[in-house]
Amino acid sequence: MSTVVQKFGGTSVGDVEKIKKAAAKIKRAKESGSRVVTVVSAMGKSTDALVQLAQDITDSPNKREMDMLLSTGEQVTSSLMVMALKEMGIEAISFTGWQAGIRTEAVHQNARITHIDTERIEEQLNSGKVVIVAGFQGMSEDGEITTLGRGGSDTTAVALAAALKADSCSIYTDVDGVYTCDPRVAKSARKLQSISYDEMLELANLGAGVLHPRAVEFAKNYDVPLIVRSSITDEDGTIVEEEASVEQNLVVRGLAFEGAVTKITVERLPNRYDTMSNVFASLAEAGINVDIIIQQMTGENEMNVSFSIHTQALTEALQVLENKKEVLGYANIRHEDRLAKVSIVGSGMISNPGVAAEMFTVLSDQQIAVKMVSTSEIKVSAVVPEEEMVKGVEALHTAFKLDSRQAAKV
Ligand code: ADP
Ligand code: ASP
Ligand code: MG
Numbered sequence: 001m002s003t004v005v006q007k008f009g010g011t012s013v014g015d016v017e018k019i020k021k022a023a024a025k026i027k028r029a030k031e032s033g034s035r036v037v038t039v040v041s042a043m044g045k046s047t048d049a050l051v052q053l054a055q056d057i058t059d060s061p062n063k064r065e066m067d068m069l070l071s072t073g074e075q076v077t078s079s080l081m082v083m084a085l086k087e088m089g090i091e092a093i094s095f096t097g098w099q100a101g102i103r104t105e106a107v108h109q110n111a112r113i114t115h116i117d118t119e120r121i122e123e124q125l126n127s128g129k130v131v132i133v134a135g136f137q138g139m140s141e142d143g144e145i146t147t148l149g150r151g152g153s154d155t156t157a158v159a160l161a162a163a164l165k166a167d168s169c170s171i172y173t174d175v176d177g178v179y180t181c182d183p184r185v186a187k188s189a190r191k192l193q194s195i196s197y198d199e200m201l202e203l204a205n206l207g208a209g210v211l212h213p214r215a216v217e218f219a220k221n222y223d224v225p226l227i228v229r230s231s232i233t234d235e236d237g238t239i240v241e242e243e244a245s246v247e248q249n250l251v252v253r254g255l256a257f258e259g260a261v262t263k264i265t266v267e268r269l270p271n272r273y274d275t276m277s278n279v280f281a282s283l284a285e286a287g288i289n290v291d292i293i294i295q296q297m298t299g300e301n302e303m304n305v306s307f308s309i310h311t312q313a314l315t316e317a318l319q320v321l322e323n324k325k326e327v328l329g330y331a332n333i334r335h336e337d338r339l340a341k342v343s344i345v346g347s348g349m350i351s352n353p354g355v356a357a358e359m360f361t362v363l364s365d366q367q368i369a370v371k372m373v374s375t376s377e378i379k380v381s382a383v384v385p386e387e388e389m390v391k392g393v394e395a396l397h398t399a400f401k402l403d404s405r406q407a408a409k410v
Contacts, residue, residue, distance in 0.1 A: 007157035012231035042073025063108035074134035097137035154215035162222035177238035207258030
């Protein structure tokens with residue numbers, strides 16, 4: 001008997017009618033003879049509403065208590081889903097993350113799943129029930145409730161699929177697949193039939209919110225066949241797999257972007273062996289995520305170091321550097337905010353030189369200033385002014401032949 005794991009995201013269970021529609025899909029999977037485990041997200045924007053409640057009380061809510069609070073959102077959906085299924089004559093049971101045996105690191109708000117004890121789920125599946133699991137949560141070794149980071153229900157689903165050795169993992173959402181770019185921004189974005197794990201991982205890490213990056217990481221590491229599809233229509237979705245077929249020999253498979261980027265430049269640091277490690281160890285100790293780094297010699301004994309961070313971390317980053325001013329020995333700090341990162345991704349880049357050059361030509365034709373750059377084998381990212389982000393994305397989408405109109409002509 002096959003085992004399938006499904007996941008329904010927030011919009012797809014946003015109200016009672018949608019919960020009933022999702023239940024009808026679950027019923028169909030069950031009646032086709034599979035063992036079914038379904039992961040659900042919190043209803044609609046209810047996680048945001050819970051975050052807001054906490055912020056109405058304090059500027060710095062305790063992380064443990066945030067996990068206690070946010071984990072309730074998914075529990076609401078899971079019990080309602082079971083009620084909807086029972087009304088349709090389907091036997092089902094809901095589990096919180098910890099009841100489902102999901103164990104995580106002892107980190108609040110962004111925990112990684114360490115292992116899953118599937119015994120209780122297996123028991124219920126063997127008794128013929130559909131198992132509904134509250135997404136985005138688990139329990140640490142010391143018995144504390146943890147959450148997996150925003151968007152983490154995707155990771156719950158893929159990790160369960162890996163642990164249960166499921167035949168497939170379907171992510172039901174409010175788009176009918178993975179597109180060449182966020183279809184809400186690039187109107188001419190095109191749905192992809194398939195995409196490789198590596199490309200999807202880059203896109204997810206670079207801002208494409210359609211899948212949680214750790215979910216893709218899990219799927220790649222455990223070879224889980226992952227399908228992103230619509231919770232409303234029955235259209236084929238997008239398959240995320242090891243080797244995606246190359247459509248029309250395109251070098252770039254997709255584009256991602258994210259705003260709220262800030263560039264910080266530490267000026268006139270001493271040119272010593274330990275300067276870089278001192279700067280970045282200080283930031284890491286404070287838990288500040290640094291993205292692109294540029295080092296530039298400005299004299300025989302002096303250098304500037306620039307790096308980009310999420311704008312949310314700006315105040316803390318400036319504070320850390322200020323506190324270490326004497327040890328680091330710099331002269332001055334500048335920062336530039338309201339920036340954005342625009343990235344192109346595609347496995348075809350490995351064997352095609354000149355992709356970065358083409359990207360810069362497209363941006364310069366649009367008179368968009370490039371502030372920082374980073375590359376890997378399969379991506380190029382450029383930091384640009386935030387107000388130019390959408391214009392840049394649209395121009396790149398067309399230049400790299402990703403538009404749906406262009407595809408129709410080929
Ligand atoms: P869910 O609540 O189901 O988890 P999300 O909002 O997390 O849904 O993810 C779906 C959204 O991801 C879409 O509505 C879309 O705007 C956005 N998105 C961003 N990049 C892409 C992309 N490349 N392809 C499809 N959707 C994308
Ligand atoms: N409810 C959580 C969030 O909004 C987790 C998820 O939906 O995946 O981030
Ligand atoms: Mg999501």
